[in-house]
Amino acid sequence: MINWYPGHMTKAMRMIEENLRIADTVVYVLDARAPLSCINPNFESMLGSMPVIYAVNKAELGDKTRVSECIARLSANGRRAIALSATASKSTAPVLNAIRELCDEKINKALLKGVRKSIKCMVLGVPNTGKSTIINNLCGSAKTVTGNKAGVTRGKQWVRVNERLEVLDTPGTLYPKLSDQRVARRLAYIGSIKDEILDTYELACSLADELNELYPEAITSRYNIEKSTGEECLQAVARSRGYLLKGGSADTERAALALIDDLRRGRLGAITFDRVSEFE
Numbered sequence: 635m636i637n638w639y640p641g642h643m644t645k646a647m648r649m650i651e652e653n654l655r656i657a658d659t660v661v662y663v664l665d666a667r668a669p670l671s672c673i674n675p676n677f678e679s680m681l682g683s684m685p686v687i688y689a690v691n692k693a694e695l696g697d698k699t700r701v702s703e704c705i706a707r708l709s710a711n712g713r714r715a716i717a718l719s720a721t722a723s724k725s726t727a728p729v730l731n732a733i734r735e736l737c738d739e740k741i742n743k744a745l746l747k748g749v750r751k752s753i754k755c756m757v758l759g760v761p762n763t764g765k766s767t768i769i770n771n772l773c774g775s776a777k778t779v780t781g782n783k784a785g786v787t788r789g790k791q792w793v794r795v796n797e798r799l800e801v802l803d804t805p806g807t808l809y810p811k812l813s814d815q816r817v818a819r820r821l822a823y824i825g826s827i828k829d830e831i832l833d834t835y836e837l838a839c840s841l842a843d844e845l846n847e848l849y850p851e852a853i854t855s856r857y858n859i860e861k862s863t864g865e866e867c868l869q870a871v872a873r874s875r876g877y878l879l880k881g882g883s884a885d886t887e888r889a890a891l892a893l894i895d896d897l898r899r900g901r902l903g904a905i906t907f908d909r910v911s912e913f914e
């Protein structure tokens with residue numbers, strides 16, 4: 635069972651709930667390789683009628699067709715969904731435009747009362763999806779700390795983007811019980827669950843099986859091996875890479891790490907695990 639809900643997330647959920655009362659809008663950051671798995675059911679009741687912009691980030695690592703299907707699904711009920719790659723400079727301009735559009739009415743109402751309102755936008759999402767990177771991109775400078783692992787941001791941080799917009803960076807949050815283990819595995823593949831609590835070998839076996847089903851060529855062409863299932867696949871990856879233990883047996887632990895790392899770096903091609911039909 636994969637489950638990760640440390641104390642700082644309980645605290646963060648409380649902070650998010652409190653600050654939603656003063657927020658005008660929310661940028662909800664999802665990972666393009668598993669956008670629907672990144673939706674936290676706990677947020678839905680908390681968000682209510684809040685204007686929401688889904689930022690489907692790391693789009694260059696995702697499968698364009700699948701990402702478009704997820705975007706169409708997420709764009710229901712007045713919510714916006716935008717694919718982006720926040721590590722590319724100025725790529726958050728469409729997010730800024732969406733914030734302006736969704737808050738236009740509020741800004742104008744305030745203007746009628748003679749107030750130049752500053753919009754407050756909360757950025758939230760599961761760990762490691764690029765929340766802090768998006769904020770830095772919006773600002774054009776590194777105002778928040780980012781890092782390639784789950785749980786980098788630990789507290790709240792208000793950041794002023796310009797005189798009309800303030801954004802709140804929040805720690806990545808999951809939910810107390812990841813009851814759907816398929817979702818939990820996908821979050822683990824993309825680095826949204828702390829690696830130290832995962833069984834890398836088990837995870838890589840599942841990853842190999844899932845990839846072989848969804849993208850049959852991803853592993854075979856990367857490692858130049860025949861298609862095979864879980865454990866056998868890791869054996870083949872190890873042999874193909876020359877990862878051998880003393881005595882010549884395959885170092886499948888090392889192969890497991892390599893497979894997960896290759897997926898995360900996009901070396902297995904453009905991949906999106908989630909299918910809209912699985913989330914009906």
Ligand SMILES: Nc1nc2c(ncn2[C@@H]2O[C@H](COP(=O)(O)OP(=O)(O)OP(=O)(O)O)[C@@H](O)[C@H]2O)c(=O)[nH]1
Pocket residue numbers: 691692693694695718719720721722759760761762763764765766767768779780781782783784785786787788804805806807
């Ligand atoms: N390939 C790629 N990497 C990205 C993109 N956006 C962010 N990253 C990387 O993803 C990692 C996590 O980014 P952060 O901004 O720290 O993510 P976060 O959501 O704030 O993470 P927590 O604070 O841990 O919840 C960093 O290594 C970023 O450089 C993107 O569009 N493409």
Ligand SMILES: [Mg+2]
Pocket residue numbers: 765766767779780786787803804805806
């Ligand atoms: Mg962060």
